[in-house]
Amino acid sequence: MSSRSKTDQLRSLLRLLNDAANTILTEWEAEEQIILDSSQPVTHPSVPTAELFEARRIFLGACGMCIDIVQDPLIRLTEVVFSHLTAAALRVAAEARIADILAKADPNEGLSIKEITRQCGIQDWKLVRVLRCLCGLNIFAETRNECFINTPTSHQLVGNEQLRFNSSMEMSAASAKLSAVLFDPIKTKSTSPRETAFQEAFATTMTLWEYLEHVSKGSSASSLGQTPLDIWTTGMTAGAQVELPTLCMDYPWGDLGPCLVIDVGGGVGGKSLELAKHYPNLRFIIQDREDVLVQAHAVWHRDYPAALAAGRVAFMPHDFFTKQTVIGADIYLLGNILHDWPDDECVTILKNLRQAMKLDSRILVIDQVVHTTVGSPSMKTAPPPLLPNYGYASHYAATRTLSMLTLFNGTERTPEELEALAAQSGLKVMKIWECRSMAYITELRRADVVM
Ligand SMILES: C[S@@+](CC[C@H](N)C(=O)[O-])C[C@H]1O[C@@H](n2cnc3c(N)ncnc32)[C@H](O)[C@@H]1O
Numbered sequence: 233m234s235s236r237s238k239t240d241q242l243r244s245l246l247r248l249l250n251d252a253a254n255t256i257l258t259e260w261e262a263e264e265q266i267i268l269d270s271s272q273p274v275t276h277p278s279v280p281t282a283e284l285f286e287a288r289r290i291f292l293g294a295c296g297m298c299i300d301i302v303q304d305p306l307i308r309l310t311e312v313v314f315s316h317l318t319a320a321a322l323r324v325a326a327e328a329r330i331a332d333i334l335a336k337a338d339p340n341e342g343l344s345i346k347e348i349t350r351q352c353g354i355q356d357w358k359l360v361r362v363l364r365c366l367c368g369l370n371i372f373a374e375t376r377n378e379c380f381i382n383t384p385t386s387h388q389l390v391g392n393e394q395l396r397f398n399s400s401m402e403m404s405a406a407s408a409k410l411s412a413v414l415f416d417p418i419k420t421k422s423t424s425p426r427e428t429a430f431q432e433a434f435a436t437t438m439t440l441w442e443y444l445e446h447v448s449k450g451s452s453a454s455s456l457g458q459t460p461l462d463i464w465t466t467g468m469t470a471g472a473q474v475e476l477p478t479l480c481m482d483y484p485w486g487d488l489g490p491c492l493v494i495d496v497g498g499g500v501g502g503k504s505l506e507l508a509k510h511y512p513n514l515r516f517i518i519q520d521r522e523d524v525l526v527q528a529h530a531v532w533h534r535d536y537p538a539a540l541a542a543g544r545v546a547f548m549p550h551d552f553f554t555k556q557t558v559i560g561a562d563i564y565l566l567g568n569i570l571h572d573w574p575d576d577e578c579v580t581i582l583k584n585l586r587q588a589m590k591l592d593s594r595i596l597v598i599d600q601v602v603h604t605t606v607g608s609p610s611m612k613t614a615p616p617p618l619l620p621n622y623g624y625a626s627h628y629a630a631t632r633t634l635s636m637l638t639l640f641n642g643t644e645r646t647p648e649e650l651e652a653l654a655a656q657s658g659l660k661v662m663k664i665w666e667c668r669s670m671a672y673i674t675e676l677r678r679a680d681v682v683m
Contacts, residue, residue: 252287255283285668292622328353372386449523476503486511492515500527521549568599599672662677
């Protein structure tokens with residue numbers, strides 16, 4: 233890039249940053265006002281207004297682009313090469329539950345590394361280096377030499393099962409094998425969920441789901457009392473907590489009337505559980521593998537026993553590669569399912585649902601919808617000079633796609649790819665509901681019904 237266009241770009245980005253920051257400040261002030269004025273209806277605290285959501289992603293996209301313009305290109309590349317060590321440091325902190333340890337300390341004084349070491353067992357001079365790596369990103373802070381406190385960011389780790397899940401052994405070991413699989417002349421062409429970096433890392437031919445069940449059966453649980461299957465299922469539920477408020481608010485569930493929802497591959501039914509709390513007209517059948525449903529029942533018993541007592545939820549072992557047995561349900565929910573599977577398997581899953589659908593049944597696919605850096609007519613485009621997909625603000629979605637590739641030969645999909653899957657399955661995309669979170673709701677209907 234010439235220095236002239238660099239200068240122009242930086243100036244445009246500064247204008248965008250300034251405008252977005254003003255919107256963010258106005259929105260924050262309005263939020264404070266609502267909290268002070270108890271007569272105003274309180275929206276969900278973690279769901280930003282549409283204005284704040286938009287300003288935030290413009291701001292993040294602009295910050296990301298500023299870094300790229302301002303930093304020396306070689307240093308910037310080197311930083312990316314080393315970024316896996318930041319993730320490794322965070323994994324250590326999450327596994328050692330450092331945030332939980334610090335949460336019990338005086339928030340101004342913090343805890344000395346000796347005391348933290350006493351509680352988590354990691355050698356002090358090594359742990360200091362791990363924590364300092366994170367302090368530079370404002371994840372933890374060092375108040376004085378070798379004394380640490382939580383920051384608002386690290387505080388999010390307290391009791392956070394999702395993070396332990398995201399940093400799980402299976403994911404990080406598999407990602408280390410991604411390049412080996414991509415350079416293998418046979419495996420690079422494979423679309424099989426049994427021939428991915430995950431199988432390479434764990435020397436198995438089992439899919440991840442089969443593997444988790446296999447190693448968890450009769451296995452001694454980890455020191456924290458959880459089997460690998462527990463970590464994944466509770467992690468997926470905890471993850472849903474981040475996305476669910478917007479998924480509940482940004483789709484017109486309230487207008488549906490009494491509805492039967494089949495949560496296909498529902499896991500412990502985390503998404504249904506949140507919906508059940510907000511929308512009393514909805515009834516649910518959670519379908520999954522048998523072992524997972526045992527946990528599902530326990531989760532509902534703990535978190536929403538009233539739904540069990542009222543008969544609003546039932547659990548049904550079901551393999552989504554076989555014929556759907558609940559015919560004519562109003563909604564078939566596919567929450568974070570299609571992204572786990574290659575296209576052929578997705579078409580099988582969708583065709584099984586298509587055969588069970590009545591004329592006005594809907595399939596609601598809850599997955600990220602990939603917005604590429606060249607943009608899409610189906611998705612909102614960022615203002616220039618940002619990349620059409622808001623650049624850095626979409627980076628997490630891009631890494632999540634890689635995680636699906638690594639574990640399953642799966643992928644998050646573009647609107648066009650979702651349309652192609654629907655067409656092959658006798659379905660059509662009615663609408664992509666852009667939600668104020670990372671996951672969107674793609675509504676599918678029967679292709680043969682004119683709406
Ligand atoms: C990524 S999780 C999503 C869980 C849940 N829908 C959610 O959004 O939290 C994928 C789920 O698919 C389930 N699964 C995998 N293979 C399956 C199959 N053949 N039939 C039914 N469920 C399956 C797994 O047990 C797991 O619970």
